[in-house]
Amino acid sequence: MAHSLTLEQFSGMLGNLYQGPLEPTPWQSFLSQLNQFLDSKYVTFILRPPSDDSDGLMVNTNGSSAEVVASYNRYYFNLDPFVGLPNGKVVTLEEFVSQQDWLNSEFYKNFMEPTGVFHILGADITTHDGAQCRIRVSRGLEAPAFTDDDKALLAHFVPHLERSVALHTQINRIETERNLYAGAVDQFAVGTIILDENGKILQTNQVADRLIKEKDGLKLSGDNLQVGTPRDCQEFRRLVKQALQSQRGEQPSVVEAMRVQRPSGRADLGIIVRSVPLSEWNEGKHCPSVVIFVSDPEQESSAPQEIVKALFDLTPAEAQLAMLLANGLTLDEASEALGISRNTARAHLRSTFSKTGVTRQTMLVRLILRSVATLG
Incomplete structure (x- = not known):
């Protein structure tokens, strides 16, 4: 009973x-x-x-x-x-x-x-x-x-x-949607760091985790993010404070950018700081308030060669060459990496131009990096 x-x-x-x-x-x-x-x-x-x-x-x-x-x-x-x-x-x-x-x-x-x-x-x-x-x-x-x-x-x-x-x-x-979009950002090799209303870190993605772990331009001090030189850090704190004030005042989202020097001498990191718009009924603590986007110019494109090959109807050799060029290698460096002659590399490149409808190497690189291949 x-x-x-x-x-x-x-x-x-x-x-x-x-x-x-x-x-x-x-x-x-x-x-x-x-x-x-x-x-x-x-x-x-x-x-x-x-x-x-x-x-x-x-x-x-x-x-x-x-x-x-x-x-x-x-x-x-x-x-x-x-x-x-x-x-x-x-x-x-x-x-x-x-x-x-x-x-x-x-x-x-x-x-x-x-x-x-x-x-x-x-x-x-x-x-x-x-x-x-x-x-x-x-x-x-x-x-x-x-x-x-x-x-x-x-x-x-x-x-x-x-x-x-x-x-x-x-x-x-x-x-599920959040994980899908977060995965897409990861594939674009963009670091994402979300801060709460006190400027403390709420969440980071895989790319940001790697950059923070390297401690080369980004590092943690408790729950706070520190960037670059003391001067960089001062500017970064100013931008975060400005973004927080914009959100609290229900003003349009503020977007600011800065470059961050790396102690190793590698290429500067690019950082975007923007406020996160609150929903109409948003209340409580530990809410996403500021998002930091970080780009690493030395991060190579991770587009799978099989997807590049399928998207642009390339041969395996042409797809390999295209990916090396997209990652910043010159034609000579790419031919050496592939173990082929420069003439063979030029033949692959001409064929790739014909299939993709571009006429210059820079246009090919832009085409690949802006395509959906990087989401594969």
Whole structure:
């Protein structure tokens, strides 16, 4: 028999339900509480039901092994009779499948009975954007069947679970897009450093991490970024302060640029400092406030030769030569690196000009560096 929930208990469970999308294992806290209040053996939440094309995503309060999850995904989901429930409605197994059919089913005999499951309470949910999920609450054969009170308790949370799943889906979509754009910036070999409202570092990308690790023009002092010479550092702090003031005053985004000397004598780093526009409802601390873009003139293009070859219909030799030229080598240096004669290199270059429609080496380099090849 389920325990009656006090307002405080209900509020706590509801809070964990909406916190669920941010947990390392989504909804683990809420499912564990539900498991306790319904006196069940375990609670299973399937965020994406398995299909013939893909595995499902399953969270289980008893920590089912990967083997059990894989077994269900690959075979038993096709045999599960307790699926296709009325959307958003809580039902018991007894209401959906006769006891005789349940006991005689291969799914029960080979999958449920070995895990000690007999009674099941559940609901299927399809969100407005098409996400499908299932929640299943299980008890053993020796336990009492689920009651109307148990159904009512779970039903209180179903609408909230639907909203929480919608939030989870949106967060995942935003995170996927963020990772995609961040990866594109990495491929362009541009360092990105995001500062908060106090000028402290919030986040860096791989290119920025490499430059900071080298300590050649960029370095960390605590959570603060230091650049170049003392004079460079003073100018950099001024630009960051100006960008922060612009953001706090809700003024148009400020964009400033500077060059930073490197102790090694290598080519100066190029730095862009700009304020990050706040959304209308943005509040709180540790918000992205300033973004720093860093370019390293000595960073070679990382465009894959196979992609350059496919984009411009080049031969492997022509693509190799084009990439060396794009990375700053002269024709003589490129021919030496490839172990070919200068005449052969010139022949490859003429053929490349013909295929790409350019007439000068500088135009070829610009064409490659501005193409989508660098995103490969």
